[in-house]
Every structure is written in structure tokens, then in C-alpha cells.
Amino acid sequence: MPRLLARSALVLAAVAVLVFLATALLPTDAARARTGGRAGAADLAALRAELGLDRPLWTRIAGWATGLVRGDLGTSLVSGRPVADLLGARLPATLALMAAAALVAVPLLLVGAWAAGRRPRTAAPVLVAVAAVPQVVVAAGLVAVFAGALRWFPAVSFVPVSGSVWDRPSSLVLPAVALAVPAAAFGAGLLGGAVADALALPHVRAARVRGLPEPLILVRHVLPRLVPASLRVTTLVAAGMLASSALVETVFGYAGLGELLVGAVSTGDSPVVQAIAVLSGAVVVVCLAVADVAARSR
Amino acid sequence: MNRHHTVSRGVAMFAALALAAGCVSGADPAGSGAPSDTLRYVAVGAAASATNDPHGGILNQSDLVRFALTYDVLAKPGADGETELRLAESITPDAALTHWTVRLRTDATFTDGQPVAAADVLFSLRRLHTKSAENFGRMQMFDLDAAKVVDQHTVELVTTKPYAEVPRALESVTFVVPDATTDFTKPVVGSGPFRMTGGTPEAAVLERNDRWWGSAPALRRVEIRAVADPQARAQAVLSGQADVAASVNPATAKQVDGNAEFAVVHREAITLYPFVMRLDQPPFDDNRVRAAVKLAADREALVDKVFLGYGRTGNDLITPADPSSPDLPARTRDLDRARQLLADAGHADGLTLTLHTTTSYPGMDTAALLFAEQLGEIGIDVEVKTAPPDTYWTEVWGKEAFYVGFFGGIPFLDVARVSLLSGGPTNETGWQRPDWDAGFDAALATADPAERTRMLGALQTTLRDEGGYLVWGAGDGLDLTRTGVDGLPTGPGFESSFIERTRLTA
Numbered sequence: 001m002p003r004l005l006a007r008s009a010l011v012l013a014a015v016a017v018l019v020f021l022a023t024a025l026l027p028t029d030a031a032r033a034r035t036g037g038r039a040g041a042a043d044l045a046a047l048r049a050e051l052g053l054d055r056p057l058w059t060r061i062a063g064w065a066t067g068l069v070r071g072d073l074g075t076s077l078v079s080g081r082p083v084a085d086l087l088g089a090r091l092p093a094t095l096a097l098m099a100a101a102a103l104v105a106v107p108l109l110l111v112g113a114w115a116a117g118r119r120p121r122t123a124a125p126v127l128v129a130v131a132a133v134p135q136v137v138v139a140a141g142l143v144a145v146f147a148g149a150l151r152w153f154p155a156v157s158f159v160p161v162s163g164s165v166w167d168r169p170s171s172l173v174l175p176a177v178a179l180a181v182p183a184a185a186f187g188a189g190l191l192g193g194a195v196a197d198a199l200a201l202p203h204v205r206a207a208r209v210r211g212l213p214e215p216l217i218l219v220r221h222v223l224p225r226l227v228p229a230s231l232r233v234t235t236l237v238a239a240g241m242l243a244s245s246a247l248v249e250t251v252f253g254y255a256g257l258g259e260l261l262v263g264a265v266s267t268g269d270s271p272v273v274q275a276i277a278v279l280s281g282a283v284v285v286v287c288l289a290v291a292d293v294a295a296r297s298r
Numbered sequence: 299m300n301r302h303h304t305v306s307r308g309v310a311m312f313a314a315l316a317l318a319a320g321c322v323s324g325a326d327p328a329g330s331g332a333p334s335d336t337l338r339y340v341a342v343g344a345a346a347s348a349t350n351d352p353h354g355g356i357l358n359q360s361d362l363v364r365f366a367l368t369y370d371v372l373a374k375p376g377a378d379g380e381t382e383l384r385l386a387e388s389i390t391p392d393a394a395l396t397h398w399t400v401r402l403r404t405d406a407t408f409t410d411g412q413p414v415a416a417a418d419v420l421f422s423l424r425r426l427h428t429k430s431a432e433n434f435g436r437m438q439m440f441d442l443d444a445a446k447v448v449d450q451h452t453v454e455l456v457t458t459k460p461y462a463e464v465p466r467a468l469e470s471v472t473f474v475v476p477d478a479t480t481d482f483t484k485p486v487v488g489s490g491p492f493r494m495t496g497g498t499p500e501a502a503v504l505e506r507n508d509r510w511w512g513s514a515p516a517l518r519r520v521e522i523r524a525v526a527d528p529q530a531r532a533q534a535v536l537s538g539q540a541d542v543a544a545s546v547n548p549a550t551a552k553q554v555d556g557n558a559e560f561a562v563v564h565r566e567a568i569t570l571y572p573f574v575m576r577l578d579q580p581p582f583d584d585n586r587v588r589a590a591v592k593l594a595a596d597r598e599a600l601v602d603k604v605f606l607g608y609g610r611t612g613n614d615l616i617t618p619a620d621p622s623s624p625d626l627p628a629r630t631r632d633l634d635r636a637r638q639l640l641a642d643a644g645h646a647d648g649l650t651l652t653l654h655t656t657t658s659y660p661g662m663d664t665a666a667l668l669f670a671e672q673l674g675e676i677g678i679d680v681e682v683k684t685a686p687p688d689t690y691w692t693e694v695w696g697k698e699a700f701y702v703g704f705f706g707g708i709p710f711l712d713v714a715r716v717s718l719l720s721g722g723p724t725n726e727t728g729w730q731r732p733d734w735d736a737g738f739d740a741a742l743a744t745a746d747p748a749e750r751t752r753m754l755g756a757l758q759t760t761l762r763d764e765g766g767y768l769v770w771g772a773g774d775g776l777d778l779t780r781t782g783v784d785g786l787p788t789g790p791g792f793e794s795s796f797i798e799r800t801r802l803t804a
Contacts, residue, residue, distance in 0.1 A: 026688070027688050027689040027692050027693060028688060028691075028692055032691075032692060033347065033355075033357065034354065034355035034357070034431075034432045035355055035431050035432055036355060036357065036432075036434070037691040037692065037695065037696075037724075038434055038716055038717075038723060038724045039431045039432070039434075039723050039724070040431075040722075040723030040724065043430065043431030043723060044431065046431060047431050047432070075483065076346070078346065078347050078349075078357070079346070079347055079348055079349040079350070079351075079499070080349060080350070080351055080354070080482060080483055081348075081349070081350065081483055081499070082483055085483075086345075086346075089498050090345070147533075147537065154537050154539060155533040155536070155537050156525075156530050156533045156534050156537060156539060158523065158534065158539055158540075159501070161496070161497045161501045161502070161503050161521045161523065162496045162497060162503050250526070250527060250530075251527070251530070252530070253525045253527065253530035253531075253533075253534065255345065255500070255501060259345060259526075260345050260346055261346075262344075262346075262526075263344035263345055263346025263347060263526065264346040266344070266346070266688065267344075267346055267347055267357075269346055269347075272346060
């Protein structure tokens with residue numbers, strides 16, 4: 001357990017530093033963004049100094065890390081608003097979207113895995129193909145069919161200006177499905193192998209030969225063996241959906257963390273990028289750790 | 299969030315997903331009875347740059363519109379191009395045009411009940427000046443240390459040189475906040491026609507301020523939402539989730555043409571993608587080459603392809619929408635003359651150039667590709683290089699010899715200050731003309747408006763004939779609305795931020 005904790009902390013620290021370096025390598029920075037590119041060199045240098053962008057990179061990382069330890073996420077270099085406010089305003093929307101996407105993805109994942117385990121030759125290529133479709137393409141297709149032709153769901157998923165996303169839950173459907181389908185297909189492909197292995201076990205084969213009904217075999221013999229693998233795969237699927245949410249949120253105009261991240265990257269707003277990256281990283285690391293512990297305790 | 303809420307929200311989500319097909323969204327119920335008095339306005343902007351500071355770099359149109367509704371400005375550009383006074387009752391100079399008396403209305407109050415006083419105005423102007431780098435040196439013509447409060451409702455401003463266009467200098471983002479405000483992380487109280495009552499800077503709820511000095515707006519409530527993607531903004535109106543989408547693509551305007559449910563508001567001739575030639579780099583250090591390139595442009599074809607016809611051809615005048623822009627015969631395509639000029643400049647055997655462009659604004663890349671073909675006809679072989687928007691404005695713009703630039707409805711005095719005068723911060727064409735600078739100062743020291751306009755026009759004519767801007771056309775700003783939205787602003791630049799007179803008739 002202590003080793004697991006140490007490893008998780010180390011991974012998270014590495015994520016933080018890497019993201020900081022990547023943000024520093026962006027062609028633009030917050031000073032350029034704030035001046036709209038139309039300021040002279042002297043003005044730009046003065047603004048960089050004011051924002052602390054002229055300090056060496058390691059001092060900036062250290063400053064950011066000490067702030068984080070004190071629970072201070074800093075302020076946006078572009079808008080001057082506290083990062084905690086920005087995140088707080090958008091976290092509920094992203095959580096809602098992830099929950100909705102999970103609700104769609106998990107059943108799809110299990111059905112897909114079962115199919116892949118039963119009929120690897122036919123099901124697996126289909127899963128690989130579906131998983132390879134970018135979320136943005138899925139989103140465009142869904143919008144064309146369900147918003148354009150059928151008019152069942154809105155083409156843009158605005159969170160109401162006063163109120164929450166739950167005031168208009170139908171707006172969650174298309175972005176959730178767009179996130180879930182490729183991720184679930186990817187996960188099902190991974191889990192399909194484990195299903196096939198379980199089905200190939202002697203006592204499972206014996207049960208099938210004895211003519212036991214399939215659902216009973218599934219519940220009694222297959223599912224218990226799949227728990228550790230499916231926990232890991234589900235974590236991967238969730239992480240994949242979290243990573244894709246930036247694009248899907250932007251396409252649907254959905255006011256979540258991902259859309260904020262896209263904007264913050266384009267303006268070189270490192271405190272905002274850092275906070276979202278580390279938060280997402282922490283979620284993934286915690287899920288992986290939980291999956292690890294659960295798998296070992298069996 | 300307490301547990302009860304969590305549970306009920308979980309149930310709500312289940313219901314939503316289970317009953318997905320039945321849960322039809324679509325137009326919000328606005329159809330029955332009296333027209334709504336809430337305007338849902340989707341503006342250009344990104345959440346990441348949405349700010350509460352009205353004096354710094356305002357990157358989002360959504361913020362500009364919100365500030366224009368919640369704060370008073372000293373003056374604004376009028377729909378007719380003349381200065382429209384707002385918080386200022388009069389702006390009058392001394393004989394030398396260096397000392398200006400700004401008299402304020404006496405009936406303006408902040409929404410917290412405090413009267414708007416001269417000290418608030420001077421504080422706001424000074425704060426604007428400290429953020430000079432972020433607002434293109436808005437207050438650069440003033441010596442604000444020498445400015446003073448004369449009485450409760452009078453400010454005296456001092457300019458560094460005679461400056462006859464002080465009203466124009468003040469018809470900009472002179473948003474007035476209370477004196478000595480230091481915390482701009484949260485919305486700061488204003489005195490404008492609306493007040494912010496909820497939401498966030500990127501999705502704001504504004505309600506009418508019934509104590510505003512001006513005639514009461516018809517709207518009771520305005521919701522302003524920042525959306526970065528033009529397609530998503532258009533979809534919001536097309537799907538009934540918004541009444542207005544600012545700045546949509548020409549293709550969207552074409553798409554709704556003839557559809558009775560929607561309308562397109564044209565803000566005429568404000569989007570410029572000039573071809574920029576740097577005067578300090580060969581071959582453009584020779585005006586014959588610049589003139590040849592200007593004569594080679596098929597301007598009608600460019601306007602048709604790039605703006606899909608929503609715009610007008612340009613005459614190489616950098617601010618065609620500005621009242622001081624001179625009225626000159628149109629420059630038309632003349633390939634023979636262009637070839638002759640190239641030969642005179644020593645390029646009789648042709649010329650090879652690279653034209654840089656990007657995809658930041660719709661059609662910038664099309665413009666470059668089409669013009670490359672057109673230049674081929676006078677023996678100039680052009681390679682088009684497209685850079686991603688992320689790197690274009692930092693690594694190409696203002697650096698390369700030949701590229702596609704951008705201007706969006708900026709007045710001539712601002713373009714001159716930022717991009718043309720020798721001391722300007724981003725002189726992107728390398729236009730260094732002491733006589734032109736002197737002519738600019740002389741025009742601004744001229745009290746007679748007609749004579750001043752003539753002098754400013756002459757400066758623009760020189761720039762047109764000798765400068766590095768090929769302004770082949772000006773595209774319309776296109777705002778998509780549902781039918782029944784009247785009175786949206788149609789002027790260029792800052793004027794288009796004032797949406798307070800909008801009314802809903804259906």
C-alpha cells in the first residue's frame with residue numbers, strides 16, 4: 001500500500017512537470033495573448049515581467065507547486081480570475097457528462113466484450129473499427145442524424161446560464177454517446193480476450209457441454225473471473241473518455257473543463273492548464289490504484 | 299451539493315437517458331402570447347479568456363458586449379459615424395487643442411447607489427493607461443498625470459501634442475468604474491443600462507438597470523454566452539437555443555438565405571484580410587513591385603470566393619469604413635501595366651515569392667490560394683504556405699515579407715497609432731515616413747473638421763499608393779438572428795458592441 005501511494009504520487013508529479021514544460025514550449029504565452037499580438041517588444045517584456053513569465057522555468061514550477069500544497073491553484077494569467085473559481089464553475093458539468101457517458105459506455109462495453117469473447121473472428125474487427133473512429137467524427141455523425149434529420153436532440157449542448165445541466169438533461173445525450181461509443185469499443189476489444197479465456201476454462205466448457213443456460217454460466221463462472229480485468233479496462237475507458245472530453249465539449253459548445261482547457265492551451269494560460277491536467281491525472285491515477293488494490297485483494 | 303440533490307440528479311439523469319427518444323428538446327417555449335423580453339445572445343469568445351477587467355486586454359467579443367451594457371463610456375461611435383456622447387455631456391478644447399474640458403452628466407449613478415463623479419472617470423482613464431500594452435495604447439495621446447478633477451462633474455484632460463480628435467479617442471473602451479477599485483477578479487459595479495445579476499463572465503445574466511440615465515431599453519434581461527466555434531454559435535440559433543449568434547461564417551448566411559425563420563444582420567465592410575508587403579524586405583522595397591502586385595489583383599473574384607459575395611471590393615484604403623476615408627476612383631486590374639512595372643523594377647524574367655497565410659478566420663487561406671493564381675498571370679510564381687493559427691500570429695505576422703493580415707473594423711486613427719506611425723508598437727509593413735508622421739501631427743493640430751478630414755484623407759491616399767497594404771476587399775460582419783429580433787447595431791467596430799436598443803417583436 002505505501003508503495004502504491006508513493007508510485008501514484010510520483011506519477012502525478014511527473015504529469016505536473018511534463019505539462020508545465022509542454023505549456024512553456026507552446027508558441028504563444030499569456031502576455032502575447034493579452035496584447036492580442038499588437039504590442040511592441042518593450043511593452044511585451046514589461047507585461048511578461050508583471051506576470052512572472054520572465055522567471056526561470058524551475059522557479060515557476062516550484063512556485064506553482066508550493067501554491068498547490070497550500071491549496072492555492074493561483075490565478076489565470078489571461079483573465080486574472082482565480083483558477084479555483086474557473087474550475088469550480090465547470091467541474092459539475094464535466095462530472096455530469098462523464099457520468100452520463102459512463103452510463104452509456106459500461107453496458108456497451110460488457111455486451112461488446114461478451115460478443116468478442118464468444119465470436120472473436122466476427123466481433124473483434126468490428127470493435128477495432130468502431131474504436132478507431134475519432135470522437136469528433138462520431139459527434140458530427142450523431143448531430144447530423146439525431147439533431148439534423150430527426151430533431152430528437154439539440155445540436156449544441158448549452159448549460160443553462162442560470163441553473164445546471166440537469167435542467168436540460170436531453171442536451172447530455174449526444175455528447176455522452178459520442179464519448180462512450182469509441183471508448184466502449186476499445187475497452188470491449190481488450191476485455192474480449194479475457195472473456196474468451198474464461199470461456200475456454202475446463203469447468204466452463206464442461207458446464208456448456210452439460211447444457212446449462214448461458215446467462216447462468218455467465219453469472220456463475222465467467223463474471224467472477226472477469227472482475228479484476230474489467231476494473232482495469234473500465235478505468236482505461238474512463239481515462240480515454242476524460243481525455244476526449246476536451247474535443248467533444250468544444251464541438252457541442254458544452255461548458256465543461258475540457259472546453260476550458262482548449263481555450264487555456266491556446267492562450268498559454270499555464271495555471272489553468274496545470275490545474276486541469278493535474279486534476280484529470282489525479283482522477284486516473286486514483287482509479288488505477290483502486291483497480292490495482294481490488295485486483296490484488298482477490 | 300447535499301446528498302438529497304445528488305440522488306435526485308441521478309434520478310433525473312436516468313430518466314433522461316432512459317426516455318431519450320421522448321425527451322425532445324428544440325425551441326424553447328417562446329411562441330405563445332407576447333414577445334419575450336429576454337435576449338439570448340451568443341457572442342464570440344472563449345471561457346478561458348473571459349475576464350472581469352474592462353481596462354485590460356479584452357479578447358472576447360462577449361466581454362466587450364457585456365461591458366458595454368454594464369458600464370458607461372464617455373462617448374461611443376454613433377451609427378452615423380459621428381461621436382455620440384454618453385457619460386460626457388460635452389468635450390471641448392482650448393485654442394491650442396491640448397487642454398480639453400470634459401463635462402459629465404450629473405444624473406449617472408452606479409448600481410450600488412453612489413453617484414458617478416469626475417474622480418471615478420479620471421481613475422478609470424488612468425487605469426486604462428497603465429494597461430496600455432494590452433489595449434493598444436488607447437490613452438497614449440494623453441498626459442494623464444497632468445489631467446485633473448475640476449469639480450464633481452468636470453475633468454480636464456491634457457494631451458501630449460495638439461490633438462483635435464479627443465472625442466474620437468474617448469469614444470472607445472472608456473468604461474467607468476468607481477474610484478480606487480483594486481479587485482477585478484469579481485465583477486465590478488457599473489452605471490450602464492444593465493447590471494450583471496448572475497452567471498459567469500462566459501455565460502452572464504444581465505438585468506435592466508432601471509436607474510440608468512438614458513431612455514429605458516425594451517429588453518428586461520440579456521443572457522450573453524461566449525462560444526468560440528462559429529458553427530456552434532450558428533447552431534444555437536438554428537436550434538432555437540439563442541436569439542442572436544454574432545459573427546457567423548458566410549456559408550451559414552448563404553444556408554439560411556430565403557428562410558423566413560431566420561435573418562442575417564450585415565455590419566457592412568468591416569473584415570479585411572489585406573495582403574501585406576513589407577517595405578523593408580526585397581522585392582517589396584521597390585514601390586514598382588508593390589504597385590504591380592496591387593494592379594494584379596482581381597478584386598471581384600476575391601470578394602466572391604472569400605466572402606461569398608458578402609462584402610465589397612477594396613481600393614487599398616486601410617480603413618474603408620472610417621468617416622475620414624477618402625472617396626477615390628476604384629483601382630482596377632491592369633495586367634499590362636503590372637507587367638511593365640515589374641520589368642521596370644528589373645523583374646522582366648518573373649519573380650518567385652512565398653505568400654504566408656493561416657486559417658484563423660474563414661477564407662484567409664482561400665484568399666491566398668486565389669491570389670497566387672492571379673499573380674501567376676503577371677509572371678510572379680507564388681508558393682502559398684499555410685501556418686496553424688497558434689504559430690501564425692507570433693512567427694509569421696509582422697515578420698515575413700508577404701502574408702495575409704487581418705483588420706476588423708478599426709478606425710484610422712487607431713491603425714495609424716498602432717501600425718503606421720514610426721514609433722508605433724507593431725509597424726507590420728515597415729512604413730517609416732517622417733513626412734507622413736509630420737502630416738499626421740499637422741492634421742491633428744487642425745481645428746477645422748473639414749480641413750482635418752481632408753488632411754487625414756490625403757495621408758490615407760499616400761499610404762494607398764505607396765504603402766504595403768493591398769486591401770482587395772472588405773467582408774461584411776454577419777450576425778445570425780431568429781426572425782423578430784430588431785435594432786441590432788450595424789456599425790463598424792466598437793459601435794457593434796452596444797446592443798441595448800435591441801427589441802424582440804416576436
